[in-house]
Every structure is written in structure tokens, then in C-alpha cells.
Amino acid sequence: MSDIASAGAGLAVKLYQESPIALDAELSVAPGEIVALVGPSGSGKSTILRAIAGLYLPALGRIVCNGSVWLDREIGISVPARDRRVGMMFQSYALFPHLTAIENVMEALGDLCPKERDGQARALLARMHLEGLEDRYPAFLSGGQQQRVAVARALARRPEILLLDEPFSAVDRVTRRRLRRELGDLRRALPMPVILVTHDLDDVVRLADRMCVLHGGRILQTGAVEEVMACPSSETVAELLDLSNDDPVSG
Structure with a gap:
């Protein structure tokens, strides 16, 4: 695991284990870049996010963020989630x-x-266009408003990276489009690595710079969104992306 970069801006992740959840994943995310993790349920997407956040400890792995080692199982480094x-x-x-x-x-x-x-909290809520709603409880906020509160809370930690696990799954189509635009604006205002987990390829096409296709905990293909969509590396990747037989598949 020692060949992964240990310095420089951005996020570098390499994870491996055979059980209890199979993982064989390596990815990097530059500041200001959105990388989407795509795959069926149980493919390891959320486990990768949890490992990066420090909520799950893989058997083997190394995670480096902006030159700081957060995880290195070979030498026994595991920075707690709170840090x-x-x-x-x-x-x-x-x-x-x-x-x-x-x-x-x-x-x-x-x-x-x-x-x-x-x-600080009022400023963050204002940034997410929630002025006047500061004193409302979640039950009295719409799905889109709850999502904005969740983003404001995530940003309150002054994060070096942003991890989004199916952020648009609970909102309607109109709200989804508006939230995509707001995430794009936020990404330009606060350039940091962003990892997006989603089942919706429309989210990937509209938001992500690169995508990683996962199956069984293993990354099968990584690349620019347009390249992966146009030229899946295997029939398995094409099936996972729900592409028709007429779509090009590289041999």
C-alpha cells in the first residue's frame, strides 16, 4: 500500500480487504473536483465514504488528505473521525x-x-438560502430545505473534503435540479475535493468531473464521465451503467 501519494493537495485513497465487506478501491480527488461513485446497492460506495470519514476501519488501506496521513494500516496510523x-x-x-x-x-x-x-451558523444558513428559517425544526422544513441545513452543518466543520451520500434521493425532480445548481455554485466558491455517491446517472453527468464504477467492492473503471459513458471497459461496466447493446464497448 506504500505506493500511494503521501503529499500534495487533494485526497488519495487506497483500500483493500477480503472480508467481511470486500474492498479493492483506489481513487484520488483534486481540490475543486467532484468524483462520483456509481454502482448497485452493496457495491461498497458508502463503505468507502465511511472509511474516509473514519467511521469504518478497513483491513488494509492508506488515506492521505492534503498531505496529512489519516490512515495507514501498515504503520498503525488511524486518525479518529472527530479529528x-x-x-x-x-x-x-x-x-x-x-x-x-x-x-x-x-x-x-x-x-x-x-x-x-x-x-457562523447564521452565515452558513444564509449561504444556503435559508434566511428566516433558522428557528424551524426539521419536521417543518421541506426536503430541499432539510438538505440545505445538512450541507450547512457539513460545512460548519470547516472541512477539507466533502462527502455526499445520495444527497438528492429524498427530493422531487424540481428541487433536485435547483440543488444541483446550488452544489455547483458551492463547489466553485469552496474548492475542495468532493465525493458524490449516487444511483442517478443524471446527477453524475450534470455534476461530476470523473466517475468510478464499482461492483462487489471493486472499482472496475475510473475516468472522465463522458469517456466512461461512451466507452465502458467491459460488458459488466456497460450493464452497471444500464447502457444498451448499441452503446460502444471497448474490447
Whole structure:
């Protein structure tokens, strides 16, 4: 595992294990780049995100973020999740139902004094176009508004990377399009590596720079979105992308 880059900006990940969840994945993400992980349920997408965030410890692996080693199983380094500057948005948003929008964001600003936490949280909610909704509980927010609160909370950790696990799965088509635009704006304003897990190829085409196709915990193909979609490297990749037999497949 020692051949992976250990310096420089961006994220470099290499993970391997045979059980209990098979993993054979290597990927890198540059600052300002969005890389999409695509594959069926159980293919390892969310496990990779959890390993990067420090919520799952693989048997073998190395994770380097902006030159800092977060994980190196060979030499026994495993930085705790709380010390990794990761912004992670879960599929369910995982907002605390008993806390208001601003209180949810303030939970991620525990290292600041109360006055600073309030100001920072309000600024983050304003950035996500949630002015006037600070005191609403999640149950009284729409799916799109809950998603924006979740993004604001992820950004409150002042992350070095952003991990998005099926971020648009719970919203309608119109809200999905608007949230895609907002994510694009956010990506330009805050250039950091972003990993997007999604089942929707439309999300991939509209948002991602590169994509990794996974099956059984293994990355089968990585490349620019247009290249992978046009020339899947195998029939398996073509099937996973739900391409027809008329689509080109490289031999």
C-alpha cells in the first residue's frame, strides 16, 4: 500500500480487504473536483465514504488528505473521525429532530464560543438560502430545505473534503435540479475535493468531473464521465451503467 501519494493537495485513497465487506478501491480527488461513485446497492460506495470519514476501519488501506496521513494500516496510523476535517452529508440528512435548523448547524461548531457559533451558523444558513428559517425544526422544513441545513452543518466543520451520500434521493425532480445548481455554485466558491455517491446517472453527468464504477467492492473503471459513458471497459461496466447493446464497448 506504500505506493500511494503521501503529499500534495487533494485526497488519495487506497483500500483493500477480503472480508467481511470486500474492498479493492483506489481513487484520488483534486481540490475543486467532484468524483462520483456509481454502482448497485452493496457495491461498497458508502463503505468507502465511511472509511474516509473514519467511521469504518478497513483491513488494509492508506488515506492521505492534503498531505496529512489519516490512515495507514501498515504503520498503525488511524486518525479518529472527530479529528478528520470531513464534511459528510448522509442520505437521510441525519438532522436532530429536537433541534432547530440553527441549532443543528451549531452542533458542528462546538469549538467556538456561543456567540461565534450563532454568527457562523447564521452565515452558513444564509449561504444556503435559508434566511428566516433558522428557528424551524426539521419536521417543518421541506426536503430541499432539510438538505440545505445538512450541507450547512457539513460545512460548519470547516472541512477539507466533502462527502455526499445520495444527497438528492429524498427530493422531487424540481428541487433536485435547483440543488444541483446550488452544489455547483458551492463547489466553485469552496474548492475542495468532493465525493458524490449516487444511483442517478443524471446527477453524475450534470455534476461530476470523473466517475468510478464499482461492483462487489471493486472499482472496475475510473475516468472522465463522458469517456466512461461512451466507452465502458467491459460488458459488466456497460450493464452497471444500464447502457444498451448499441452503446460502444471497448474490447
